[in-house]
Amino acid sequence: VSTDWGSAVSRSEPHQLPPQPRLPEVAQSLLFWFDTERFMRACERRHGEVFMLRTQPIGKLVVLSNPEHIKQAFLGDRDVFHAGEGAEVLRPVMGDTSILLLDGTEHLEQRKRMLPAFHGDGVGDYGAIVEQATHEQIDRWPLERAFPLADAMRAITLEVIMRAVIGATDPARLAALREALPTVSEVSGPILFMWQYPALGRYGMWRRYREAKERTDELLEAEIAAHLSDPGLADRTDVLSLLINTELAENGTVDQKRMRDQLITLLLAGYETTTTGLAWAFERLLRNPTVLDRLRGSLADGEQDYLDAVVKETLRVRPVIYRVFRKLTEPTQIAGWQLPADIFVTPAIGLTHKNPALWPDPHAFRPERFLQSDSAPYSWIPFGGGPRRCLGAAFATLEMKTVIRTVLSRTELAPRRTRPERTRGRNITLVPHRGATVVMADRRPPVTRGTGRLEACPHLAAAGQPESN
Ligand code: HEM
Numbered sequence: 001v002s003t004d005w006g007s008a009v010s011r012s013e014p015h016q017l018p019p020q021p022r023l024p025e026v027a028q029s030l031l032f033w034f035d036t037e038r039f040m041r042a043c044e045r046r047h048g049e050v051f052m053l054r055t056q057p058i059g060k061l062v063v064l065s066n067p068e069h070i071k072q073a074f075l076g077d078r079d080v081f082h083a084g085e086g087a088e089v090l091r092p093v094m095g096d097t098s099i100l101l102l103d104g105t106e107h108l109e110q111r112k113r114m115l116p117a118f119h120g121d122g123v124g125d126y127g128a129i130v131e132q133a134t135h136e137q138i139d140r141w142p143l144e145r146a147f148p149l150a151d152a153m154r155a156i157t158l159e160v161i162m163r164a165v166i167g168a169t170d171p172a173r174l175a176a177l178r179e180a181l182p183t184v185s186e187v188s189g190p191i192l193f194m195w196q197y198p199a200l201g202r203y204g205m206w207r208r209y210r211e212a213k214e215r216t217d218e219l220l221e222a223e224i225a226a227h228l229s230d231p232g233l234a235d236r237t238d239v240l241s242l243l244i245n246t247e248l249a250e251n252g253t254v255d256q257k258r259m260r261d262q263l264i265t266l267l268l269a270g271y272e273t274t275t276t277g278l279a280w281a282f283e284r285l286l287r288n289p290t291v292l293d294r295l296r297g298s299l300a301d302g303e304q305d306y307l308d309a310v311v312k313e314t315l316r317v318r319p320v321i322y323r324v325f326r327k328l329t330e331p332t333q334i335a336g337w338q339l340p341a342d343i344f345v346t347p348a349i350g351l352t353h354k355n356p357a358l359w360p361d362p363h364a365f366r367p368e369r370f371l372q373s374d375s376a377p378y379s380w381i382p383f384g385g386g387p388r389r390c391l392g393a394a395f396a397t398l399e400m401k402t403v404i405r406t407v408l409s410r411t412e413l414a415p416r417r418t419r420p421e422r423t424r425g426r427n428i429t430l431v432p433h434r435g436a437t438v439v440m441a442d443r444r445p446p447v448t449r450g451t452g453r454l455e456a457c458p459h460l461a462a463a464g465q466p467e468s469n
Pocket of ligand 1: 083099100111165265266267269271273274277320321324325383384385386387388389391392393395396
């Protein structure tokens with residue numbers, strides 16, 4: 001990306017706006033969506049830590065990367081900094097009542113209903129499900145043949161979502177969900193066109209998407225109905241049961257449409273993201289043998305701290321979500337600029353995580369940095385922050401730790417190529433461009449204890465502790 005664009009501060013605006021590249025809007029849009037990392041870094045080098053972009057379909061957005069400015073955006077008045085409007089394009093998939101699309105009081109109320117199900121202390125219970133799903137997948141991996149670990153991770157996270165979040169047990173419904181969910185989670189740019197031009201839904205990929213979405217809605221509705229008629233509902237621990245129980249306690253009844261909207265939201269927010277976090281964890285670990293050795297050693301000693309640091313460092317150096325959006329509902333001063341209403345501010349997680357003033361040698365994969373001292377507030381923000389912080393952060397962290405530990409306990413993996421994989425945009429995430437391709441040189445059977453039965457690792461509960469921002 002050339003940085004030689006000049007830095008015209010637009011003078012025609014009634015408000016004071018940060019510097020912006022002179023590139024035409026269409027070029028900025030393409031670079032912003034398809035070459036995110038290089039474009040944002042080039043803009044930062046050229047214009048400094050606060051700059052403005054014009055991109056379709058969002059319009060003007062002001063990019064922030066200084067933790068102080070990001071804190072303002074995350075903790076600012078929830079009626080002024082609207083996150084829901086930033087996710088508007090997902091409305092046809094997620095539904096009108098999805099937590100991701102709500103703002104203000106409605107969002108607060110929905111979040112309160114969902115928080116208990118994602119509380120850090122409770123998610124430790126899902127560790128055994130994650131471990132089981134990981135073993136099942138490892139048994140299917142080919143020996144001595146290259147395969148993309150991202151696909152293997154996707155299969156694990158899909159099983160985890162189905163069993164721990166949706167709580168599906170009926171084999172026929174599980175099989176149908178296994179088929180439909182991956183298609184529904186592929187909310188790519190071309191798919192989004194279908195909401196503007198519904199006639200597309202009759203053809204090819206759009207038709208496949210529409211049918212999978214309709215099928216998923218039916219299956220999720222059937223799952224909610226099955227939960228409601230289960231006499232053992234009060235004792236169930238899957239996320240859907242906890243959500244239903246909270247709502248029953250609150251209202252004595254369940255709004256089934258709202259419940260379905262939250263389920264599909266959790267699926268979309270949690271599936272591709274955790275898959276990508278895991279793919280990057282292995283991509284980085286396998287290219288940093290010293291880190292890998294230290295991790296293996298610490299796990300053999302039953303320690304969790306280094307594993308925790310590996311997950312944090314992965315999400316720092318390869319943030320799955322590069323930026324988040326807040327739409328201003330009123331003129332607001334932020335980062336010293338007087339911004340007009342209706343403009344977006346964009347905390348750029350990826351830029352903050354590579355700021356050498358916050359993270360010395362920022363491109364190096366060094367989990368040790370998380371052992372030495374606490375990071376500065378709002379300098380490590382892979383899960384966003386404030387009242388919109390990722391609901392599934394503790395869940396995702398537990399899942400990543402459990403999968404990494406289980407895979408390392410049974411396999412010897414090597415990267416297909418030694419060169420680091422580049423980042424590539426995939427739906428809302430930045431993924432390794434070759435899918436973290438690996439070769440498995442050895443596979444050991446799972447550790448069994450006495451009874452011959454697989455046992456959950458005694459450290460699972462510890463792995464589920466919530467992490468701090
Ligand atoms: C490594 C995995 C994950 C990453 C990196 C991630 C990251 C994020 C980010 C950056 C946000 C936006 C925060 C903001 O706007 O400030 C978010 C929101 C959200 N995430 Fe995650 N996420 C992950 C996994 C999950 C999982 C497993 C679930 C649930 C099963 C989940 C559920 C949600 C929900 C419901 C929201 C919306 C919260 C709200 O608007 O109040 N995420 N996530």
